[in-house]
Amino acid sequence: MTASAASAPFGAACSAVPTSGPGSFNGMATAPVATAASNNPVLSTLVTAVKTAGLVDTLNTAQGVTVFAPTNDAFAKIPADTLKAVLADKAKLTKILTYHVVSGKLSPDQLAGTHTTLEGGTLNVTGSGQSFQVNGANVVCGNVQTANATVYIVDTVLMPPAS
Numbered sequence: 001m002t003a004s005a006a007s008a009p010f011g012a013a014c015s016a017v018p019t020s021g022p023g024s025f026n027g028m029a030t031a032p033v034a035t036a037a038s039n040n041p042v043l044s045t046l047v048t049a050v051k052t053a054g055l056v057d058t059l060n061t062a063q064g065v066t067v068f069a070p071t072n073d074a075f076a077k078i079p080a081d082t083l084k085a086v087l088a089d090k091a092k093l094t095k096i097l098t099y100h101v102v103s104g105k106l107s108p109d110q111l112a113g114t115h116t117t118l119e120g121g122t123l124n125v126t127g128s129g130q131s132f133q134v135n136g137a138n139v140v141c142g143n144v145q146t147a148n149a150t151v152y153i154v155d156t157v158l159m160p161p162a163s
Contacts, residue, residue, distance in 0.1 A: 009145075100117070
């Protein structure tokens with residue numbers, strides 16, 4: 001595998017990412033992670049949640065993080081009433097969103113294993129190559145670079161264990 005292939009985004013859902021402009025892989029690589037996500041139409045529900053929780057500046061100023069970003073379809077799996085209640089509960093929303101962020105810009109060869117989240121819990125990543133699962137959620141587009149983070153887009157919202 002060449003260095004460029006190893007560093008390229010991978011996964012079936014990557015085809016939904018715009019090919020040019022601020023929401024493209026090249027565009028997202030120059031922006032901090034929350035700004036980059038706001039330019040990607042696949043992540044609009046996540047961006048709404050991040051704004052609601054007041055985490056835009058936190059994510060944009062974090063240095064060297066990995067974000068597991070749920071797609072709009074991932075949020076659509078949550079019953080509407082439940083999602084509305086979570087969006088209305090800033091503390092719970094913050095806990096869920098920070099559960100999707102771990103320290104370090106993890107490359108695919110560093111991804112498998114157990115990682116401590118900003119929320120304080122742990123995520124278990126299994127798989128290799130271009131096929132990974134995070135707590136059972138599938139990575140549908142991985143190794144997306146932003147100015148301050150590596151993003152792995154997932155098909156399910158990750159829920160921290162009840163505390």
